[in-house]
Amino acid sequence: MKKVLFICGSPSGEKSTSFVHADFMAHFIKYTYEFISLYETSDPTKPILSAHAQEKEEVFLKIVNKMENADALVWVSGAQCYFVPVQMQYLFEKLLAQNYYFKGKIAATLLTTYGVLDDYIHEKIRDVSEQLGFGHIGDISISGSPFDFNSNESESQCRALAGKINRALASSYVPPRETDFIERKYLSPVIYGDRDFYSVKTAPEIKPEIHKTGKKTIILISGSSISNDPAALFIYNCINAYSRNNIKLIEIENCDIKPCVYCRECILSVTGECCLKDEYSKIEKQLFLADGIIYLGNCGAGIIDSRLRTFLGRTGKLLNQPSLRDKHGFVIATGGGPLGKSGAKHLEYFMGIHGINNIATLTDSIAEPDQFSHVLQWTIQNLDLAMEEKWQAPDRFPAIGEHLIVRDVSIEFGYVVRGNYNFYKNEKRYNYPCRLLTAILYPFFSNTRFRKTFEKLIINHFLKKKKKRLATISY
Numbered sequence: 001m002k003k004v005l006f007i008c009g010s011p012s013g014e015k016s017t018s019f020v021h022a023d024f025m026a027h028f029i030k031y032t033y034e035f036i037s038l039y040e041t042s043d044p045t046k047p048i049l050s051a052h053a054q055e056k057e058e059v060f061l062k063i064v065n066k067m068e069n070a071d072a073l074v075w076v077s078g079a080q081c082y083f084v085p086v087q088m089q090y091l092f093e094k095l096l097a098q099n100y101y102f103k104g105k106i107a108a109t110l111l112t113t114y115g116v117l118d119d120y121i122h123e124k125i126r127d128v129s130e131q132l133g134f135g136h137i138g139d140i141s142i143s144g145s146p147f148d149f150n151s152n153e154s155e156s157q158c159r160a161l162a163g164k165i166n167r168a169l170a171s172s173y174v175p176p177r178e179t180d181f182i183e184r185k186y187l188s189p190v191i192y193g194d195r196d197f198y199s200v201k202t203a204p205e206i207k208p209e210i211h212k213t214g215k216k217t218i219i220l221i222s223g224s225s226i227s228n229d230p231a232a233l234f235i236y237n238c239i240n241a242y243s244r245n246n247i248k249l250i251e252i253e254n255c256d257i258k259p260c261v262y263c264r265e266c267i268l269s270v271t272g273e274c275c276l277k278d279e280y281s282k283i284e285k286q287l288f289l290a291d292g293i294i295y296l297g298n299c300g301a302g303i304i305d306s307r308l309r310t311f312l313g314r315t316g317k318l319l320n321q322p323s324l325r326d327k328h329g330f331v332i333a334t335g336g337g338p339l340g341k342s343g344a345k346h347l348e349y350f351m352g353i354h355g356i357n358n359i360a361t362l363t364d365s366i367a368e369p370d371q372f373s374h375v376l377q378w379t380i381q382n383l384d385l386a387m388e389e390k391w392q393a394p395d396r397f398p399a400i401g402e403h404l405i406v407r408d409v410s411i412e413f414g415y416v417v418r419g420n421y422n423f424y425k426n427e428k429r430y431n432y433p434c435r436l437l438t439a440i441l442y443p444f445f446s447n448t449r450f451r452k453t454f455e456k457l458i459i460n461h462f463l464k465k466k467k468k469r470l471a472t473i474s475y
């Protein structure tokens, strides 16, 4: 008997929207199926995999074994900051860094979202699946709201995807790869750029006492530690040497920052303060104090590595309330080869959504070492000028789109009303609120316990409805 494996990547456990829909979809699978979660059963927010891409821990090997024994696999997860949750990315990174390849099997994706860049996220998951050897049979995007648990649209999508998997397994059909094969070194988060490239000593010597005449502060946030990552070291040296201003380096690999667990405090509470207590809030404060911000990431799993994503995934409040509007910055993705551009684009989305005026989106993929240090020189000199002359730029599409989506969700459900109300009012974004709903929910959301109980009631109500619905369905 053929077998389908559902790999669940949401830290919200069995009440996550993605799990609820995957459970529904599984009822239409005609073969044996199994669910595995990437989190501990006793605590669905704790990942079972380590963040170290090269580590072969027992639990990882067990997952690989299940993947090898399955004929089809479904990636199940909510969208998180334009990709899957970081805890699921750990699995992708391990599989790619340790050279796994699954031939003759099919994969599919069930993603729950608010509709922000779904196509982009699906493309990335498909790329990873194909680079791992799977033929990707299809993907579905389902609304991430419990109000949609029973919608015709979500049920229809689940049935259709289950049907495709059934038919493919029955006829042993494996879809051909759509993407070009990419060398693993470009997909692995532990291979940092091209070593020959960065061993060329083109980074200029730093003489801070001579030219550090600027009064601005630029924060360089690097996913990896510069002592491990020659690309990051090279870039830090160039930026430090060429800028008139002070450069403050933050290496996320050396910081205590935990991955987002979807507590949603950043959206729902008045302060927007995350439930996780670690170094994130200290770094966020530094972002507010800085004049310039640079995001520097190494590419892994076809996207920015999980170290930098762990930090960016925690910026939920900034995604929702783009409060860094007076800042300027740029982004750099390294080590992605042909995927470098796409990794840099991923970082560019964050700049836009955070409200930062992004002056450049760079990658080391195409340039020669000499050229690349000139590109950095040119860009950092522009950044110095942009901060001094206060260059301004309007929002571009992804940022405008996301802000409109968030605003519409607030208006439709009054759900994020308390957290965002003042911000949206001051920014004149909240231009057609449902005043009655706002009036009712504003005081209601002031009490966290009250709010959490209310959320639980809503989810349990829709879960019960879903169970009843399943009992009446014919397969």
Ligand SMILES: Cc1cc2nc3c(=O)[nH]c(=O)nc-3n(C[C@H](O)[C@H](O)[C@H](O)COP(=O)(O)O)c2cc1C
Binding pocket: 010, 011, 012, 015, 016, 017, 018, 019, 077, 078, 079, 080, 081, 082, 083, 112, 113, 114, 115, 116, 117, 118, 143, 144, 145, 260, 262, 263, 264, 313, 316
């Ligand atoms: C920090 C955070 C980041 C998110 N990022 C995205 C995103 O990039 N795109 C999107 O469409 N939805 C995004 N969402 C919405 C979630 O994808 C949505 O809530 C989803 O249903 C969660 O899935 P789950 O309930 O299975 O965990 C985000 C939510 C949070 C809390």
